[in-house]
Amino acid sequence: MTDQIQELAQLVTESERTVVFTGAGVSTESGIPDFRSPGGIWSRYDPEDFTIQRFVSSPAARRAFWQMSSEGGLLADAEPNSAHYAIAELHRSGKLDCVITQNIDNLHQKAGVPDDRVFELHGNMQRVVCLGCRSRFPMPEMVQKFQVGLDIPDCPGCRGILKPDAVLFGEALPVVTLREATRRAQRCDLCIVIGSALVVYPAAYVPAYAREAGARLAIVNLTPTPLDHEAVVCIQGKAGEVMPRVLERVK
Numbered sequence: 001m002t003d004q005i006q007e008l009a010q011l012v013t014e015s016e017r018t019v020v021f022t023g024a025g026v027s028t029e030s031g032i033p034d035f036r037s038p039g040g041i042w043s044r045y046d047p048e049d050f051t052i053q054r055f056v057s058s059p060a061a062r063r064a065f066w067q068m069s070s071e072g073g074l075l076a077d078a079e080p081n082s083a084h085y086a087i088a089e090l091h092r093s094g095k096l097d098c099v100i101t102q103n104i105d106n107l108h109q110k111a112g113v114p115d116d117r118v119f120e121l122h123g124n125m126q127r128v129v130c131l132g133c134r135s136r137f138p139m140p141e142m143v144q145k146f147q148v149g150l151d152i153p154d155c156p157g158c159r160g161i162l163k164p165d166a167v168l169f170g171e172a173l174p175v176v177t178l179r180e181a182t183r184r185a186q187r188c189d190l191c192i193v194i195g196s197a198l199v200v201y202p203a204a205y206v207p208a209y210a211r212e213a214g215a216r217l218a219i220v221n222l223t224p225t226p227l228d229h230e231a232v233v234c235i236q237g238k239a240g241e242v243m244p245r246v247l248e249r250v251k
């Protein structure tokens, strides 16, 4: 693995515009399970409870969501791990164009990547959005309202339904974010995939677009992905162990 880490460090050193594409695997070492690995989220929750149709039509599903959030939710005070910090270090070194993430956990920003450099294809669980007037509010504020009143919080402005500002099943991805992420992927010279199975579409098209447009592709993931054969470097290992070693060599 040391040779591959050296190779990836070399690619980063040669790059002028790196895009990092992350999935649930970059956050498992922060204690947030991914979806598909054994013990992952789908072995504990019913995906049907996370459809937009169910959320909008069923007060019981909404109550279950707020109850889950008030008990810490899926993200439960998670902190960035050494992979997030290594990516933030990449930003500080001036190499990083942006992070394009499928994650909704806010950990790239918490590690120090500025908001305007993080493109969240599936939204962010730290916010809620009103389905009526589209106003956004901090999630913790609304969770506190639920905890005090034990009633489902609604929009303080228009009394509309509040939904987590993360993309639920059955919802479209945010168009502007997806368009800008695609544009940046198509003009980067290096795309590093970290912790994604690359099977959730349309998000998984992003590294494919980068590759098609001529960028070099590198993949750091515990298990094989459908794009491994396109990658110059493919490292099967833990993001939190691999990425700091890469950054150490880039310095």
Ligand code: NAD
Residues within 6 Å of the ligand: 022, 023, 024, 025, 026, 027, 028, 029, 032, 033, 034, 035, 036, 037, 041, 102, 103, 104, 105, 122, 194, 195, 196, 197, 198, 199, 200, 203, 220, 221, 222, 223, 237, 238, 239, 240
């Ligand atoms: P996935 O569950 O399909 O795949 C995650 C991949 O990460 C797997 O291939 C796994 O082998 C790999 N992995 C796990 N731990 C790793 C580690 N320490 N280092 C390197 N690789 C590791 O997740 P996905 O491809 O990201 O897609 C599922 C969807 O689930 C995403 O769209 C995302 O929005 C959502 N999700 C987000 C979070 C989060 O915000 N933290 C958590 C779970 C799911």
